Amino acid sequence: MQRSFKTRGLKITPKNLEKELIEKARKLAESPAILFPKCISKCRKCSFDKILSKMEKISEFGDDTERLISFASWGDQLVRSYAATISLKNATKIPYLAFVDLPIGKISYAVRGKVDKEKLIGVQYFDDPELRLLAFWDIAQKDNLYLYSSESGFFCSSNSPKAPIEYVRDSLRTAPYKLDDRGHCPHTSARMRFEILWKSAGLTISICTECLGDENLLHHIMKGIAGRDPASDFDLSVKNEFECLSSCTVCKIKKGMEGSGALRRDYINGKIGDRKFFESYLREIVMQLQNRNDPILVVGEKCFGSDINAFISHLRGSNAEKEALRGLLLKEKIPLISTSDQAGKIIGELWDRFGKLLLEQVASPGVIDTILNQRSDLSPAQMINEAKRLELANQVHALLPSYSFLGDIGRLADRLARIVKTQDKESLLKIIEKERQLDHRARAVTYAFLCVANIADQKSWQYTNEEKTFGTYLANFASELVKSEGEAYHEALVLLIAATGSIEEIVREERK
DSSP states (O other): OOOOOOOOOEEEOOOOHHHHHHHHHHHEEEEEEGSHHHHHEOOOOOOTTHHHHHHHHHTTTTTOOHHHHHHTTOOOHHHHHHHHHHHGGGGGGOOEEEEEEEEEEEEEOOOOSSSOOHHHHHTTTTSSTTTGGGTTTTHHHHTEEEEEEETEEEEEHHHEEOOHHHHHHHHTTTSSOOOOOSBOOOOOTTSSSEEEEEEETTEEEEEETTTSSSSSSEEEHHHHHHHHEOOGGGEEEEEOOEOOOOOSSSSSSOEOOOOOOOHHHHHHHHHSSSHHHHHHHHHHHHHHHHTSSOOOOTTTTTEEETOHHHHHOOBSOHHHHHHHHHHHHHHHHHOEEEEOOBHHHHHHHHHHHHHHHHOOOOOOOHHHHHHHOOTTTTTTHHHHHHHHHHHHHHHHHSSSOOOOEEOOOHHHHHHHHHHHHHHHHHHHHHHHHHHHTTOHHHEEEEEEEEHTTTTTHHHGSSOOOHHHHHHHHHHHHHHHHHHOOOHHHHHHHHHHHHHHTOOOOOEEOOOO
């Protein structure tokens, strides 16, 4: 895209820049042809021949500064800029320069005659791959030319884009990613990639999600191209070559497609970078699928089609989280695409739309009301786990006897048994950590329940050999307590207390 900018002011000319400008003016005076691109399309009529002819005539007055300044005040702007620039070769000093701020930095240039600053900069920096295009943008657009400027040369194609191999190689070599000569990043086997099809180069540049950054690769490629529509030579796409783990007879996901028109325009105009384009594209695909009554299930690069069981089995997370997701998918038949295989994160992504419905898969209405009204501080995944815990606790407690009085050992055993029945191993560890000041007999009881939960090894160093031996003996009694319900639970608790050598009183509470 052609740049427009304003002159910022004047500055004193550095000696090295003054010397460079004078030397470049001498080179242009000797051979104006070095200013122009090399033709690669064998045009019947060259847009630059007439301009070059005028410059060659002007070069004959190279020692007449006043005449050159006169030439720089009328006629074709590119010819004017040439005359203004070669007039510098006769100067012993260039006291002041104008300067502008461009994306590539602050650019200084010498003002002579009545010439557009873009043309002056383009001519005075004819050896700079990017800046020299400023002198030719209007000609390229008017005459439908495509100019390619890089370190390896300056080239011109008429009527349509035709990227020269030299420009292609330079673009790949200087790209913000490590690319091979095919334009591929090192991870060629990646199933999800951002791709740019460079049509006239016959090249598909492919970057995996691991390599993608905030750069705009298309802008990098196009920065040395001038023409009516350089972007027309490129197609943008995201490849979703999912690993198929379903039995679908027809794939329900299009494996490669362009983003929306608005997304494409934002990228071409430089408003977003490569990763942002990729992520926005994926969001658009998810939205499209969510508007379909077609249960597509995708995690990362793996597609499970409509196989809910296979999808759930692949996820990482608690049983409660998986149960909630399974119930939701069976009931709603919704598509689900996630970059994460963590059930908790997927629940978070679905919460705004299906939060209460997810809770309904693991808990009764009373528990759900408690969670929503009293535990809003929890994350969605934590709400699911807490709801499941409360639901299970209610169910278990309904099947167990209640006690109006228990001694220390009885109360500890009853508490630990109910935790093992209704909560996870981490909860058991937390409770036992709070009981670290217990006496020898009680510590043996806690070790027994650690054995029942198969986590005694994690805490064995905290117990004496005598406590571990006693606890291992009590583990059989603790196991029976955990497995029991109703009257059998009461009998198992009595036996466990007796096995510890305690003679504590136990008083059951009458149920109404």
